[in-house]
Amino acid sequence: MRMVMEHQHHSAAVSVTEIRSLLKEVNDPEVPVLSILDLGIVRDIKADGDTVEIVITPTYSGCPAMDMIRMEIAAVLGRHGYGNARITTVLSPAWTTEWMSQEGKDKLKAYGIAPPTPLQQVCHTKLFHREEAIQCPHCQSYHTSLISEFGSTACKALYRCEDCKEPFDYFKCH
């Protein structure tokens, strides 16, 4: 991500570091355990004098959470005196689960959602073949099977653990 220098000469200069820490308060409404920073959808924070622009990208084209995320960003920044923050959306480069932070992956697992596997593994397998080694977030078993490639949100698949018998969501590699 591009670093933006603070404008020291301006009395009301915006601190990118401060903005970044404020964005930790904005969570994905559909996976509330993740902040938008964990999710990797904040692509840039641009500060120029006293204006600030947050650049975000959707996970999937149809992600219904984007409007709510934009509102949340505006609300959080507004509460901290950045009422004129501009929030823009970019599509390129396309979001990938590679941008999810390790902290985010740990949080997902603790929340009961299997985190995405690294992209260098087999992401796009042959028909009827399944991604290997999706670990059950409850009992840590790798003896799991896919129920459906599409889950409760666009970014998740439904799995079942063959050992503890619990169903679970897998945040799919994308």
Add this chain to the structure above:
Amino acid sequence: MSEPTILFQYVLHLADDVLILGHRNSEWTGHGPILEQDIAISNIALDLIGQARNFYQYAAQLSNERGISATEDSLAYLRDGWDFRNCLLVEQTNGDWAKTILRQFFFSAHQIDLYEQLAKGGDATLAAIGAKAYKEAIYHLRWSSEWVIRLGDGTEESHARMVRALDELWKFTGELHTPAPYELWASGSGTGPDLPILRLKWEERVKNIFDEAGLTYPATQWMQTGGKEGRHTEQLGYILAEMQFLQRAYPECEW
């Protein structure tokens, strides 16, 4: 036709294809054969409608630049049937699960190569939308391919239904690769792919899956065309009647 106008038409065509198919798929929401597949087809609908929004937003921008006021909503909700440039395949009724699956499979087998090429094309906005949506199309193609095989190579009943779906839909597949004027412009200008080349890849994909599914790849026959130039089957009107009702009855209403 001027270049901005023809680009606008091309973008509208891309948008209309995925909006109409997304709407059709969304008709299954709450009616899927089992819960997991109801969720799957609804997710696919969501992806397609999200892609449509991206294309419509770009089309609206192009229109506004030419001084003709438009928004993504006005393009989706306030145009009449003859202004829609989607192919005939995507507007066909859902029928049974076999027909819905086969329609999705035919479209995804086309969309995946189309978007991969758009992503490499000369229009930066279309390239960005294409690159993003390509990743989603991979799931759709995989899911629908597996279902074509599962049903085609399943029971006597499921096989018979796939054969019937094939009989109903095949005549609409030729249009996918029959270029409309704006698609000829798109390939000529390096914006979009050359459809006759895409056709070869599509045929190979479909033949491979049909082989596994025990379905016979039909012999060449006369194909229905016209949707991409606004000449639609009866089915589109019913979709628009339902989809556009609220904005027609209560203009600019929001919730």
